[in-house]
Amino acid sequence: MLHLNAYASNLDQAAKHRDGASLAHLLSLTGKHAQPLLDFLGRPDRGPAAADRTLANPNPSYAGQFKRSLNKDGPWADMATAHVWALVALNPPTNPMTGLPVGQQDAIVAYQKQHEVVTALYRWLIEARDLPTGWALPLLYVVCRDLRKVAEQADQQLLANNQKAGKLEEASRLLQKAFSCCLNDRHSDMLVSRKMGTYHLATLLFKTYFRLNSTALCRNIIRGIGAADLPPLSAFPRAHRVTYTYYMAVFAFLREDYADAEKRFVEALALTHHKMKRNIELILDYLIPLLLLRGVFPSRKLLAKSARHKTLYGPFADAIKSGNVAAYDRQLERAEKRLMERGTYLVVERAREGAVRGLLKKAWILESKPARMSIESFRRYHHAAQCVGLDEDVRLGRLKPSELEAAKKRVEVDAEEMECVLANMIYKGLVKGYISHAHQLVVLSKEKPFPWYGPYRNKGEAAAKARAERETAERQKMPELGAAAGQGAAA
Template sequence: MSQRFSTFLSQLAEALRGEQGPQLAYLLKPTSEHGKAIVKELRGMLQYKQSMAFYEGSIDSPWDEIAIQYVLVVNHCAKQRAVEAFKEECTLVSLFLRFFASNSGWTLPALFSILRDLRDLAFDDGTASMEEAARIISKAFSNCVMDRQSPVAESRKWGVYYVVGLILKCYFRVKRISLSKNILRAIDANPDIPSLAQYPRSHQVTYRYYIGMLSFLNEDFAKAEQELTLAFYNCCIDAHKNQERILTYLIPLRMFKGHLPSKELLKRFPVLEDLYTPFLTAIQTGDIQTYDATLDRFERRLVDLNLWLTLEKARELCIRGLFRRVWIAADKSARIPVSMFHVALTVSGSGEMAMEEAECMVANMIYKGFMRGYISHEKQMVVLAKTGPFPRLADRPTPFALLQ
């Protein structure tokens, strides 16, 4: 028997006896140095998978098989064989779940670790593997939810939201977002799951991010803004990439309520600064030409992010900004000729348009609550409210209405 593998088995047995979840997670990491050392020592035997059967029965089942699977995974990872590594990790996880289903929450650190490894290996392997990973991880979710014997403090239920986060990551990765409904229904159907606020912040942030994204894609923008805002303010300050992902969608949603990000915030995220600064500047100055040019320049990027339609609709914020500048130029008069808005639209880059089209755009701004007043068609005059002719965007009854 390999000396290193013998030591590994002893360490596994000790971690199991002492219910040491973090130690178990460490021992099963496929990228660890101890794993590479075992593989190096067993190199001859690993040419033939069946030869590893020699070690079956070395420790209690299913851990003898798990130990063998671990070595096979490490071997394939070392040789950069993604397909084989993923298949062996699938078997390892399935064996672990057999043990996990009859134990309490002390096993959660190990569960989290091997499921994360499974997802990472699936990522290297491709779409089909990612779907298979989601299917296997869903079994772990069921095992977490169904723990009704363990004391609350030691329940496997404390793994629910971490596992759900991994499943949703898989679905989003392969663009099978509709499958998320099943897992969310399962959460709703189990009222005995502790409230989300009782879970670690990292679990909360991941879950809220994906709920926010699902709401965004389903055009429930009020809920999307709520969930993404909570995700952002609870996100670890050092998790820069996660904050950037959240802000990518939170910034345009906040724009519709008149809350533009500060320059200081954007400077912390150069990628978002590059994307959003031209749009924000155009909105503030009413520069429709620049806004349209920016939409064209970033079209492919915005389409990939599912943001193009959102920012195309946000063009109306730019028109509102332009019309407000017309009002200021007219000494904030309550009566402004339609022709002034027509000229402003023409000069700002909307191209040649008939007076009727300009009048229609003013009427649209009034209808959607961006302006308060009415149009005297006979006199070709826009009559604005004497107080608050351009209400704050946040004060509009339905700030996300134009996104529907």
């Protein structure tokens, strides 16, 4: 147990010594002090004061005790009172016999009290605008983080009671004030200035706006930072830089500015410590789909950073390399839920064009690289590839043999649809040439008719020779596809 007097004494000492880290631990809703303090409040020998352990007492005794014992030069008494009240609301007492909670958690009351904690600290920081208050940043970080979390819990409770949820939105306005409080600090010495907390509060706001689906509000944060007199980003703590760069990348991703997003994700990954596995996975959730969309295969070194991502995206990369559209579609179906959760499904679906390009190129290679190739020939190879994939499904037990013929008819495309596919590939620069609609032919470029996404770089004669050898090997590896296409032509 933690005696109330001991808790108040620890708070008072931390405030007198301007120990922001200790204050942050003592006023955190997840701090180690929480359960021992709650156990003390509920002790039977406290008599009527034992009611402090519940929300039944509108005037808890600890409020007066904090006012008497804590330093009057600061918001510490009000913050401590509201903090303990929030702890009580979030942690209902348990039955000593059964160990089960007695009563319900009240996240709404906890949110109201946590809002009071942040408001008291914010007002004190504003009043002390000319004093060096940078030491209080660890405390500001913790109470603002707890405010966002408990606001989400309060909204869930309101929704469960068929009420309108608006606590997180309300909390975002207070977080905006805390951000401005850091951004506009007048103290010139950056070592003791609240400006050093600007990027941490910015990322907390980003996270809140993303949850509220109000990403447009992120522009206000970015503009505010751009107009402020701040040190370069490199002068801030590494953790702040990584998180801010990550959220800026996510914001660019949501705007479909994929080039900027990829650049920022790469920067965030380079800054992230190799032991921070969770952070690396969050970055790779977006970075790998962006690489696939641009036609860049994730390196072995990159995939080695996360076994989960290797399992998830490895089959996509293999399908693009081999031009196996059927395999790509099967993996897309298996990974749909995971990709939808991260919001990257549409990007991975668009990257399917790489597999289609690979299939068209293999059809061209099997036909001995003609200058002109009929749309019907491309259609036959496309259908043959799909049928090979269905045969594999039958072998692996994913498809019943009795359903095979019906499945083959479903995946067959007509000439008009194939022409649309080819026109789309030409438009996007994945195939060089043009379509003669009257003759139903594709006239291919003499030089690199199947370029990759980026501009082609001449790597010399050795590379060209190695490429020719690979293409010859591809012809030998694909008798099944060529035979299937031939059967389609005979039919």
